[in-house]
Amino acid sequence: MGAATAPGGSGAVARSAPSSGTSGEGITQWARPRGGYQVHPSYPATARQARIEGTVRLLVHVLADGRVEEIRVEASAGHPDLDRAATDAVRQWRFEPARKGTEPVASWVILPVEFHLTR
Amino acid sequence: MMKRTVAALALVGRAALADAQEASGPQPAPPPAVLEPVIVSAPPPVDSSSEQVIPGKDFELRPQGRPADILRVVPGFVVSQHQGGGKAAQYFLRGFDADHGTDVGFFLDNMPINLRSHAHGQGYTDLHFMIPETLKQVDVFKGPY
Numbered sequence: 001m002g003a004a005t006a007p008g009g010s011g012a013v014a015r016s017a018p019s020s021g022t023s024g025e026g027i028t029q030w031a032r033p034r035g036g037y038q039v040h041p042s043y044p045a046t047a048r049q050a051r052i053e054g055t056v057r058l059l060v061h062v063l064a065d066g067r068v069e070e071i072r073v074e075a076s077a078g079h080p081d082l083d084r085a086a087t088d089a090v091r092q093w094r095f096e097p098a099r100k101g102t103e104p105v106a107s108w109v110i111l112p113v114e115f116h117l118t119r
Numbered sequence: 120m121m122k123r124t125v126a127a128l129a130l131v132g133r134a135a136l137a138d139a140q141e142a143s144g145p146q147p148a149p150p151p152a153v154l155e156p157v158i159v160s161a162p163p164p165v166d167s168s169s170e171q172v173i174p175g176k177d178f179e180l181r182p183q184g185r186p187a188d189i190l191r192v193v194p195g196f197v198v199s200q201h202q203g204g205g206k207a208a209q210y211f212l213r214g215f216d217a218d219h220g221t222d223v224g225f226f227l228d229n230m231p232i233n234l235r236s237h238a239h240g241q242g243y244t245d246l247h248f249m250i251p252e253t254l255k256q257v258d259v260f261k262g263p264y
Contacts, residue, residue, distance in 0.1 A: 030152035043161030045174060045256065051164060059151065085159075098152075112156035117163040 029099040031062040031109050037094030041113060044081035048117065054078040055114045056086045062095040064104040077115055086113035162258070173257040187246040193259050207245040213261070220244025 054077030061070040068091050073083050090111060098107035165171050171193075178189040187198050187208040197211040207219040217223045221242040225232040227249060237243035 030154075032152075032154060038157075041157065041159045042255070043159055045172070048161050049164045055156070086157075090157075108151040110151050110153045112153070114156050114158050116158065116160045118160045 026100045027098045027105065027107060028101055031060075031066075031095045031098040031107050034066060034094045034096045039089045039092040041085045041089035043115060043117075044079075044085045047079045047081045047085075047115065050079070051117060052077075052079045052082065053115050053117055054082055055112050056083050058086060058090055058111045058113060060090060060093075060095075060109050060111050061106065062097055062109060063106045064097050066095045066097050066104075068093055068095070069106070074110060077113070082115050086115075089113075169261040171259045173259065175255050178251060178254070178257070183251050185247070186249040186251050189249075189251050189254065189257065190246075193257065195261070196259075206239075207243055207247075210244075218242075 055075075056073060056077035057075040059072040059074045060068055063069050071087050071091055073087065076083050077086070090113070095109075097104035098109075099105065173192050177192050181192075183189055185198075185200060185208065187200075187210075190196055190198050190210075195213045199209045199211075201209055210217040210220060210223055212223055215222075219237075219240045219242070220233050221240050223233075223242070223244070225244045225246070232244050232246065233242040234244070235241055
């Protein structure tokens with residue numbers, strides 16, 4: 001899991017990036033999932049029955065202690081149940097917090113969750 | 120001669136570092152990092168009559184004597200226990216005796232349950248570890264295999 005810096009313009013993100021929390025300035029290392037503390041989302045039966053696939057982009061506020069404080073749906077997957085399944089799972093995650101130098105700080109990260117129907 | 124080369128390299132290295140720091144220094148509030156995507160996959164909904172999904176509601180509302188009894192909601196599947204327990208149930212599928220799981224593949228969260236080389240029966244499937252209350256659904260695939 002690489003903590004790559006966000007590509008693309010900051011415009012779209014800045015609009016949805018909440019004012020609370022950190023701006024991301026001075027962060028030397030982004031928050032990233034901590035091994036072993038990731039609850040995998042389950043595919044909602046309703047969306048599966050309707051054959052709905054999609055990618056939901058979650059905006060996740062990771063606290064300095066690695067817990068998730070808030071999750072916002074930045075871009076919906078196209079079905080509310082998919083968004084909910086992703087949100088419910090990621091809310092239980094633990095992260096390695098972002099750091100400014102050696103000091104852990106709260107930060108926002110974008111986590112895409114892709115739902116695919118495969119045999 | 121060697122020493123001088125090393126020193127020169129070190130100098131170059133430091134200069135490059137300083138350049139990098141300068142370049143990354145005045146970055147104005149970078150947007151949130153995008154993490155690697157989480158992939159959630161599931162089989163497509165059933166598309167043949169021998170294939171089915173049994174939602175949890177179907178067995179949550181019935182009393183279950185034994186964990187394996189939830190499989191009784193599968194049409195054509197009979198589960199019985201010809202002893203007090205402590206061993207796998209006896210399964211019958213479409214009228215055929217599948218013994219303790221021979222010729223039937225059982226999976227829980229994609230984890231295979233059949234014991235291939237069990238002395239009592241190859242494919243022996245003891246479902247007593249299963250907690251019916253925690254199950255979300257049962258997927259059934261009756262194939263020609």
